[in-house]
Amino acid sequence: MIDQNTSELEISLLLEAVYHKYGYDFRQYSKAHIRRRIINRMILSGFEDISQMQTKLLRDEISAVQLLQDLSITVTEMFRDPGFYKSMRENVIPVLKTYPFIKIWHAGCSTGEEVYSMAIILQEEGLYDRTTIYATDFNQQALKRAKEGIFSDKTMKEYTVNYHLSGGKESFSRYYTSDYDNVIMNQTLKKNIVWANHNLVTDSVFAEVHLILCRNVLIYFDKSLQNKVQNLFYDSLINGGILCLGSKENLSSMDIFKEYKVMDKKHRIFKKKY
């Protein structure tokens, strides 16, 4: 039966089995998030109990990929939290301008909307040609969509508003071409983006990056995993490098906080101390 009796132990055993069989490690994700998504999948797939689900997962890789999709929330948008991007233009861009070349790591980039937003700002600020953006996620389907850069034209109205609220002065439609019900992002925005599969739990550091954006990803991790991933970011940044988190994510409760200077408290922008 699927209810509150689906115990923590059963869920832990299921996650343990998925990790050992497929290498996907959800063991330190937030318990509430995992529980919600697993129970949802059990209902959708008609499993009577968690052991039935586990048997299916271990015998059928497609079900495991489905679970990965279920546990990976890919909600995103262009210029999400416009105030954050305004602060990016005002506080972060001037620092990036001091470097002869720029490496940016966009971790947990989902379907790429935030990456294209960043590429637009860099182009407007005359920095794009000397920048490489490494955009990573562990969700292969999301990455495929990100790389295509094709989005529904219905979302463009909202994205146009976000763009202008973030300080954008151009006509937003110059960054894409329309194609029936979709828009395709310009090739000039894509050319310096390297899309790559990277799992924040099991993969290693990116060397010497100037800026890391990892927004709305760590909220799904438990405290100890958040600390581990923060160490990964710290090790990846150059001295003076900048870390940007999501509006519900804070560094102040993390062990590594003392190694950073707060650049913008409201928009969660931090600078690694020299």
Ligand SMILES: C[S@@+](CC[C@H](N)C(=O)[O-])C[C@H]1O[C@@H](n2cnc3c(N)ncnc32)[C@H](O)[C@@H]1O
């Ligand atoms: C809610 S989206 C955030 C997208 C974007 N950063 C934003 O703020 O709009 C969370 C993303 O984190 C990714 N993610 C979750 N766990 C991950 C992991 N262990 N390694 C890499 N990406 C992960 C998910 O696949 C998903 O695309």
